[in-house]
Amino acid sequence: MxxxxxxxxxxxxxxxAAELLERNEDVIIIDxxxxxxxxSVLKGAVFxxxxxxxxxxxxxxxxxxxITDVMHFAADSLVGVSMKEPLEYYDNNVYGALCLLKKMYQYEVKRIVFSSTAATYGEPETVPITEETPAKPTNPYGQTKLAMEDMMHWCSEAYGMEFTALRYFNVAGAHPHVDIGEDHKPETHLIPIILQTALGQREKIYVFGDDYPTEDGTCIRDYIHVKDLIQAHILALDYLRDGGASDVFNLGNGSGFSVQEVIDTVEKVTGKTIPREIAPRRAGDPPVLIASSEKAKRVLNWKPEYADLGSIVQTAWDWHRRHPQGYSEGDDSK
Ligand SMILES: NC(=O)c1ccc[n+]([C@@H]2O[C@H](COP(=O)([O-])OP(=O)(O)OC[C@H]3O[C@@H](n4cnc5c(N)ncnc54)[C@H](O)[C@@H]3O)[C@@H](O)[C@H]2O)c1
Structure with missing residues (x-):
């Protein structure tokens, strides 16, 4: 297996990969x-x-x-680029996913855990967002992820291929004891961008809008620690292996943090001052996006450990401090 x-x-x-290897599972990676x-490919995995x-x-x-199970993370995932290059996104996220499902069908692989996204919900009118909230993506990225959810649904109906679609909110943090972390180029996620400012790699942080109907006027988002997120994947895998039915689950922290709060927390954790400048709102940025992950807790028995923002930022900072330029060529310390 x-x-x-x-x-x-x-x-x-x-x-x-780190979590599966810790469980002594055989891990094969394609990337x-x-x-x-x-x-970031860990020793013990076949790459x-x-x-x-x-x-x-x-x-x-x-x-x-x-191969008995698949975890599918491979995708293009920049919302802004997807608006400019929709075909590229359909090619990788829909055609690529279709190629994967066809091979799973051909080789009779029955289980898949899929990285979906909160972007499938678009700009919902009410929070917290539950799995019952209508999926109405407002960009090709969210739409392509929803298309994969649909493909898996019909494969489940027709071929008995079971899936879990995990709709992530903002994933952050780094592994607390394996030396892996977040290194996107370009970086578009708030926490690593603020950490780059703490490291002196950016001059300042732009806060897009301080006139939203929130306590401090800045947008509120839900941040989930990557370790908690992966714990949910392992539980989802076990759920499918135990015969659980295909389903969709939100994965978020359940509490929202404003942009100002995130910057303040980074200042506290790093001890550095983060220069900030208020900029105009960005089109399509809803004031508050918070997940309800009650279903994952109830059905998968998921118990997230990193509820407070300080510990999420701390693990991210520990990694970024050790790797200020991200991963570098020739690092074979894994
Ligand atoms: N990071 C987040 O906050 C977040 C939030 C919601 C959803 N997601 C989803 O989670 C998944 C993982 O996100 P991430 O932040 O780790 O992104 P990432 O870019 O770090 O990881 C994606 C990996 O897939 C590989 N890849 C892409 N297309 C491929 C292809 N056609 N064939 C083989 N390999 C391919 C890339 O090289 C990369 O290593 C993505 O599907 C993303 O849409 C991420």
Whole structure:
């Protein structure tokens, strides 16, 4: 039995590999390294550098290993780019996912845990967001993730292929004892951007809008620690292995933090002053996005450990301080 991690050299996929290896599972990784890092591939995993859309390498992998389960993280995931290059997003996130599902069908692999996103909800009118909140993506990124959810649904109906679609909110933090962390180029996520400012790599932080109907006027978002997120993936995998039915789950912290609060927390954790400048609101930024993850807690028995923002920022800071330039060539310390 082996778990194939698609996108296992990326930020979240490498944390999944760490957890599965700790459980003594056989881990196979495919990653085309478009945003991933070979340095984040942990010892013990079998690594294939390649693309999901390349049938030759997919056949090689599925024939060489007894793959029983898939965790699918590989995707393009920049909302802004998806607005400008929708075809690129459909190519990777829908066609790439289709190629994966076809190979799973061909090789009779029945279980998949999929990285979906809060972007499937678009700009919901009420919070907290539950799985019952209508999915109305407002960009190609969210739409392509929803398309994969639909494809998995119909594969489940037709072929008995069971899935969990995990709709993440803002993932942050780094592994507390394995040396892996978040290194996106370009970085678009708030916490690492503020940490780059703390490291002197950016001059200041732009706060987009301070006139929202929130306590301090800045947007409120839900931040979930990557370790808690991966714990939910492991529980979702076990749930499917125990015969659980295909389903969709939100994964968030359940408490929101404003942009100002996040900056203040980074100042507290790092001891550095973060220069900030108020900029105009960005189009399509809802004031508050908070998840209800009650379903994951109830059905998967998920118990997140990193509820407070300070500990999320602390683990991220520990990694960024050790790797101010992110992953570097030739780091074979894993
Ligand atoms: N980071 C977040 O806050 C967040 C939030 C919601 C959803 N997600 C989703 O979670 C998943 C993982 O996110 P991440 O932050 O780890 O991103 P990431 O870019 O670090 O990881 C994605 C990995 O997939 C690889 N990849 C992409 N397309 C591929 C292909 N066609 N074939 C093989 N490998 C391919 C990349 O090289 C990369 O290593 C993504 O699907 C993303 O949409 C992330």
């Amino acid at each position: 082996a778990v194939l991690i698609c996108g296992g050299a990326g930020y979240i996929g490498s944390h999944a 085309n390294l478009q945003t991933g890092h070979v340095e 294939y550098e390649g693309d999901l859309r390349d049938e030759k390498i997919m056949d090689e992998i599925f024939s060489a290993h007894d």
